[in-house]
Amino acid sequence: MIKRIDHIGVVVNDIEEALKVYQQALGLTLAKVQERPDQAVTIAFLPTGESEIELVQPVTNDSGVAKFLQKRGEGIHHICLEVDDIEKTLAELQSKGLQLIDETPRTGPEGERFAFIHPKSAHGVLIELYEYPK
Amino acid sequence: MIKRIDHIGVVVNDIEEALKVYQQALGLTLAKVQERPDQAVTIAFLPTGESEIELVQPVTNDSGVAKFLQKRGEGIHHICLEVDDIEKTLAELQSKGLQLIDETPRTGPEGERFAFIHPKSAHGVLIELYEYPK
Numbered sequence: 001m002i003k004r005i006d007h008i009g010v011v012v013n014d015i016e017e018a019l020k021v022y023q024q025a026l027g028l029t030l031a032k033v034q035e036r037p038d039q040a041v042t043i044a045f046l047p048t049g050e051s052e053i054e055l056v057q058p059v060t061n062d063s064g065v066a067k068f069l070q071k072r073g074e075g076i077h078h079i080c081l082e083v084d085d086i087e088k089t090l091a092e093l094q095s096k097g098l099q100l101i102d103e104t105p106r107t108g109p110e111g112e113r114f115a116f117i118h119p120k121s122a123h124g125v126l127i128e129l130y131e132y133p134k
Numbered sequence: 135m136i137k138r139i140d141h142i143g144v145v146v147n148d149i150e151e152a153l154k155v156y157q158q159a160l161g162l163t164l165a166k167v168q169e170r171p172d173q174a175v176t177i178a179f180l181p182t183g184e185s186e187i188e189l190v191q192p193v194t195n196d197s198g199v200a201k202f203l204q205k206r207g208e209g210i211h212h213i214c215l216e217v218d219d220i221e222k223t224l225a226e227l228q229s230k231g232l233q234l235i236d237e238t239p240r241t242g243p244e245g246e247r248f249a250f251i252h253p254k255s256a257h258g259v260l261i262e263l264y265e266y267p268k
Contacts, residue, residue: 001161004183005139008213010259018257025230026215026223026261027135048215049138050184055257075258076210079142081160081182089160096159123152123189124209125144127160 001089006080006130007045007052011069015044015057018074022046022053036109041065078116078126086113086131093117105131135223140214140264141179141186145203149178149191152208156180156187170243175199212250212260220247220265227251239265 012018015033023030028046035042040063044055056077058066068077083089086105093100102115111133119126146152149167157164162180169176174197178189190211192200202211217223220239227234236249245267253260 002182005142005185005187008139008142010257012257020230021232021256025227025232027226048136051139053139073258075253076213079210092161093159096154098155098159119209122155123144123146124207 001083001085001092003082003084005051006082006128007054008079009054009056009077009128010075011065011077012055012057012074013069015042015055018055018057019044022055028053035059038109039063039065078128080114080128080130082130082132084131086115086129089129090115093121098122105129135217135219135226137216137218139185140216140262141188142213143188143190143211143262144209145199145211146189146191146208147203149176149189152189152191153178156189162187169193172243173197173199212262214248214262214264216264216266218265220249220263223263224249227255232256239263 022028028048031045031047033042033044040058040060042057042059046053056065058069060066090100098121099118101118105113105115107113113131115129117127156162162182165179165181167176167178174192174194176191176193180187190199192203194200224234232255233252235252239247239249241247247265249263251261
Protein backbone atom coordinates (compact mmCIF):
# COMPACT_ATOMS: atom_id res chain seq x y z
CA MET A 1 0.00 0.00 0.00
CA ILE A 2 2.71 2.52 1.06
CA LYS A 3 5.83 2.24 -1.08
CA ARG A 4 8.27 4.75 0.39
CA ILE A 5 8.75 8.21 1.83
CA ASP A 6 8.48 10.42 -1.23
CA HIS A 7 9.64 13.57 0.49
CA ILE A 8 9.86 15.57 3.70
CA GLY A 9 8.69 19.19 3.39
CA VAL A 10 10.67 21.73 5.45
CA VAL A 11 9.27 25.27 5.63
CA VAL A 12 11.96 27.96 5.54
CA ASN A 13 12.06 31.75 5.46
CA ASP A 14 14.64 31.92 2.66
CA ILE A 15 15.69 29.07 0.38
CA GLU A 16 19.09 30.64 -0.37
CA GLU A 17 19.92 30.75 3.35
CA ALA A 18 18.65 27.21 3.95
CA LEU A 19 20.74 25.87 1.04
CA LYS A 20 23.87 27.00 2.92
CA VAL A 21 23.05 24.25 5.42
CA TYR A 22 21.34 21.55 3.34
CA GLN A 23 23.40 21.83 0.16
CA GLN A 24 26.71 23.41 1.14
CA ALA A 25 27.27 22.02 4.66
CA LEU A 26 25.38 18.69 4.56
CA GLY A 27 26.40 18.08 0.95
CA LEU A 28 22.98 17.22 -0.51
CA THR A 29 22.57 17.81 -4.24
CA LEU A 30 20.21 20.53 -5.41
CA ALA A 31 18.18 18.98 -8.25
CA LYS A 32 16.02 22.00 -9.04
CA VAL A 33 14.23 25.05 -7.68
CA GLN A 34 10.63 25.35 -8.82
CA GLU A 35 8.01 28.04 -8.43
CA ARG A 36 4.61 26.61 -7.57
CA PRO A 37 2.19 29.53 -7.90
CA ASP A 38 -0.76 27.15 -7.36
CA GLN A 39 0.45 26.72 -3.77
CA ALA A 40 2.08 30.18 -3.38
CA VAL A 41 5.50 28.67 -2.65
CA THR A 42 8.94 28.15 -4.14
CA ILE A 43 10.44 24.69 -3.59
CA ALA A 44 14.07 23.48 -3.65
CA PHE A 45 14.34 19.72 -4.28
CA LEU A 46 17.24 17.84 -2.68
CA PRO A 47 17.29 14.11 -3.49
CA THR A 48 18.21 11.97 -0.45
CA GLY A 49 18.40 8.27 -1.28
CA GLU A 50 15.03 7.24 -2.73
CA SER A 51 13.37 10.27 -1.10
CA GLU A 52 13.77 14.04 -1.25
CA ILE A 53 14.09 16.83 1.23
CA GLU A 54 12.04 19.76 -0.05
CA LEU A 55 12.74 23.28 1.22
CA VAL A 56 9.50 25.22 0.91
CA GLN A 57 9.46 29.02 0.98
CA PRO A 58 6.10 30.84 0.99
CA VAL A 59 5.81 33.71 -1.50
CA THR A 60 2.67 35.28 -0.01
CA ASN A 61 1.57 35.89 3.58
CA ASP A 62 -1.79 34.18 3.53
CA SER A 63 -1.22 30.58 2.42
CA GLY A 64 -1.41 27.65 4.83
CA VAL A 65 2.35 27.26 4.65
CA ALA A 66 2.91 30.99 5.34
CA LYS A 67 0.64 30.80 8.39
CA PHE A 68 2.46 27.71 9.65
CA LEU A 69 5.75 29.62 9.36
CA GLN A 70 4.36 32.67 11.18
CA LYS A 71 2.95 30.53 13.98
CA ARG A 72 5.52 27.76 14.46
CA GLY A 73 8.67 29.08 12.81
CA GLU A 74 10.90 27.18 10.41
CA GLY A 75 10.87 23.38 10.58
CA ILE A 76 9.36 20.18 9.25
CA HIS A 77 5.93 20.86 7.76
CA HIS A 78 4.82 17.50 6.38
CA ILE A 79 5.89 14.06 5.21
CA CYS A 80 4.72 12.62 1.93
CA LEU A 81 4.22 8.89 1.40
CA GLU A 82 3.98 7.33 -2.04
CA VAL A 83 1.06 4.93 -2.41
CA ASP A 84 0.01 2.54 -5.18
CA ASP A 85 -3.63 3.51 -5.27
CA ILE A 86 -4.51 6.81 -3.62
CA GLU A 87 -8.28 6.37 -3.88
CA LYS A 88 -8.11 2.97 -2.20
CA THR A 89 -5.91 4.41 0.56
CA LEU A 90 -8.24 7.37 1.15
CA ALA A 91 -11.26 5.06 1.29
CA GLU A 92 -9.46 2.82 3.81
CA LEU A 93 -8.54 5.82 5.97
CA GLN A 94 -12.09 7.14 5.91
CA SER A 95 -13.48 3.73 6.83
CA LYS A 96 -11.21 3.80 9.90
CA GLY A 97 -12.58 7.23 10.88
CA LEU A 98 -9.56 9.37 9.98
CA GLN A 99 -10.22 13.00 9.06
CA LEU A 100 -8.98 13.95 5.60
CA ILE A 101 -8.14 17.44 4.33
CA ASP A 102 -8.74 16.23 0.77
CA GLU A 103 -11.45 13.59 0.44
CA THR A 104 -10.68 13.31 -3.26
CA PRO A 105 -7.16 13.67 -4.70
CA ARG A 106 -5.92 16.87 -6.31
CA THR A 107 -3.65 16.73 -9.38
CA GLY A 108 -0.16 18.29 -9.50
CA PRO A 109 1.76 19.75 -12.46
CA GLU A 110 3.31 16.42 -13.47
CA GLY A 111 0.10 14.41 -13.27
CA GLU A 112 0.75 13.15 -9.75
CA ARG A 113 -2.34 12.90 -7.59
CA PHE A 114 -2.08 13.99 -3.98
CA ALA A 115 -4.17 14.40 -0.84
CA PHE A 116 -3.51 15.42 2.76
CA ILE A 117 -4.60 13.66 5.95
CA HIS A 118 -5.49 16.01 8.83
CA PRO A 119 -2.75 16.04 11.49
CA LYS A 120 -5.41 15.62 14.19
CA SER A 121 -5.98 12.13 12.81
CA ALA A 122 -2.29 11.21 12.47
CA HIS A 123 -0.92 12.08 15.93
CA GLY A 124 0.21 15.59 15.02
CA VAL A 125 1.81 14.73 11.67
CA LEU A 126 0.60 16.36 8.46
CA ILE A 127 0.76 13.41 6.02
CA GLU A 128 0.53 13.87 2.27
CA LEU A 129 -0.17 10.90 0.01
CA TYR A 130 1.15 10.77 -3.57
CA GLU A 131 0.26 8.53 -6.46
CA TYR A 132 2.38 8.90 -9.58
CA PRO A 133 0.89 8.46 -13.05
CA LYS A 134 1.26 4.85 -14.19
CA MET B 135 28.21 11.92 2.11
CA ILE B 136 24.49 11.50 2.94
CA LYS B 137 23.14 8.14 1.76
CA ARG B 138 19.46 8.18 2.64
CA ILE B 139 16.82 9.09 5.20
CA ASP B 140 17.31 6.43 7.86
CA HIS B 141 14.17 7.30 9.80
CA ILE B 142 11.68 9.93 10.85
CA GLY B 143 10.99 10.09 14.58
CA VAL B 144 7.39 10.87 15.57
CA VAL B 145 6.72 11.55 19.26
CA VAL B 146 3.42 10.11 20.48
CA ASN B 147 1.59 9.83 23.79
CA ASP B 148 0.75 6.16 23.38
CA ILE B 149 2.26 3.77 20.84
CA GLU B 150 -0.76 1.44 20.91
CA GLU B 151 -3.06 4.32 19.94
CA ALA B 152 -0.68 5.56 17.24
CA LEU B 153 -0.39 2.07 15.72
CA LYS B 154 -4.12 2.21 14.99
CA VAL B 155 -3.28 4.88 12.43
CA TYR B 156 0.20 3.98 11.20
CA GLN B 157 -0.13 0.19 11.18
CA GLN B 158 -3.85 -0.56 10.95
CA ALA B 159 -5.13 2.32 8.80
CA LEU B 160 -2.07 3.24 6.71
CA GLY B 161 -1.01 -0.40 6.43
CA LEU B 162 2.64 -0.02 7.43
CA THR B 163 4.31 -3.15 8.84
CA LEU B 164 5.34 -3.15 12.50
CA ALA B 165 8.84 -4.63 12.56
CA LYS B 166 9.41 -4.44 16.31
CA VAL B 167 8.76 -2.49 19.50
CA GLN B 168 11.89 -1.82 21.54
CA GLU B 169 12.45 -0.31 24.98
CA ARG B 170 15.37 2.09 25.03
CA PRO B 171 16.01 2.83 28.71
CA ASP B 172 19.17 4.79 27.75
CA GLN B 173 16.87 7.38 26.15
CA ALA B 174 13.82 6.84 28.43
CA VAL B 175 11.59 5.92 25.48
CA THR B 176 9.83 3.00 23.84
CA ILE B 177 10.08 2.91 20.03
CA ALA B 178 7.90 1.19 17.41
CA PHE B 179 9.72 0.64 14.11
CA LEU B 180 7.71 0.76 10.89
CA PRO B 181 9.79 0.15 7.73
CA THR B 182 8.77 2.48 4.88
CA GLY B 183 10.74 1.79 1.70
CA GLU B 184 14.45 2.14 2.51
CA SER B 185 13.58 4.25 5.59
CA GLU B 186 11.55 3.77 8.76
CA ILE B 187 8.91 5.71 10.59
CA GLU B 188 9.65 5.44 14.31
CA LEU B 189 6.90 6.10 16.86
CA VAL B 190 8.61 7.29 20.03
CA GLN B 191 6.81 7.24 23.38
CA PRO B 192 8.52 8.76 26.43
CA VAL B 193 8.47 6.60 29.58
CA THR B 194 9.51 9.34 32.03
CA ASN B 195 8.51 13.00 32.33
CA ASP B 196 11.92 14.61 32.30
CA SER B 197 13.66 13.50 29.09
CA GLY B 198 14.14 15.82 26.12
CA VAL B 199 11.52 13.89 24.18
CA ALA B 200 9.03 14.09 27.10
CA LYS B 201 9.53 17.86 27.32
CA PHE B 202 9.05 18.22 23.56
CA LEU B 203 5.75 16.32 23.89
CA GLN B 204 4.58 18.47 26.83
CA LYS B 205 5.46 21.70 24.99
CA ARG B 206 4.59 21.00 21.36
CA GLY B 207 2.28 18.01 21.47
CA GLU B 208 2.50 14.92 19.30
CA GLY B 209 4.24 15.22 15.95
CA ILE B 210 7.50 14.89 14.05
CA HIS B 211 10.44 15.17 16.42
CA HIS B 212 13.49 14.61 14.20
CA ILE B 213 14.79 13.21 10.94
CA CYS B 214 17.79 10.91 10.80
CA LEU B 215 20.16 10.82 7.84
CA GLU B 216 22.58 7.98 7.22
CA VAL B 217 26.12 9.12 6.45
CA ASP B 218 29.24 7.28 5.35
CA ASP B 219 31.62 8.87 7.80
CA ILE B 220 30.03 10.63 10.77
CA GLU B 221 33.23 12.19 12.06
CA LYS B 222 33.99 13.72 8.67
CA THR B 223 30.43 15.05 8.44
CA LEU B 224 30.55 16.55 11.95
CA ALA B 225 33.90 18.20 11.19
CA GLU B 226 32.50 19.64 7.96
CA LEU B 227 29.44 21.00 9.77
CA GLN B 228 31.56 22.57 12.48
CA SER B 229 33.86 24.16 9.90
CA LYS B 230 30.75 25.79 8.38
CA GLY B 231 29.76 27.17 11.79
CA LEU B 232 26.81 24.87 12.56
CA GLN B 233 26.00 24.24 16.21
CA LEU B 234 26.09 20.57 17.19
CA ILE B 235 24.34 18.93 20.14
CA ASP B 236 26.93 16.13 20.03
CA GLU B 237 30.39 17.21 18.95
CA THR B 238 31.52 13.60 19.10
CA PRO B 239 29.27 10.66 18.17
CA ARG B 240 27.50 8.53 20.76
CA THR B 241 27.16 4.77 20.25
CA GLY B 242 23.79 2.95 20.14
CA PRO B 243 22.92 -0.62 21.17
CA GLU B 244 23.72 -2.11 17.75
CA GLY B 245 27.04 -0.35 17.34
CA GLU B 246 25.63 2.49 15.27
CA ARG B 247 27.19 5.86 15.96
CA PHE B 248 24.91 8.88 16.10
CA ALA B 249 24.97 12.62 16.75
CA PHE B 250 22.43 15.44 16.67
CA ILE B 251 22.71 18.82 14.96
CA HIS B 252 21.05 21.67 16.86
CA PRO B 253 17.77 22.73 15.19
CA LYS B 254 18.86 26.39 15.45
CA SER B 255 21.53 25.56 12.89
CA ALA B 256 19.27 23.57 10.56
CA HIS B 257 16.33 25.92 10.06
CA GLY B 258 14.19 24.46 12.82
CA VAL B 259 14.82 20.79 12.03
CA LEU B 260 16.37 18.47 14.61
CA ILE B 261 18.68 16.36 12.43
CA GLU B 262 20.27 13.15 13.65
CA LEU B 263 23.19 11.60 11.78
CA TYR B 264 23.78 7.83 11.79
CA GLU B 265 26.78 5.79 10.77
CA TYR B 266 26.33 2.02 10.79
CA PRO B 267 29.19 -0.30 11.72
CA LYS B 268 31.12 -1.35 8.60
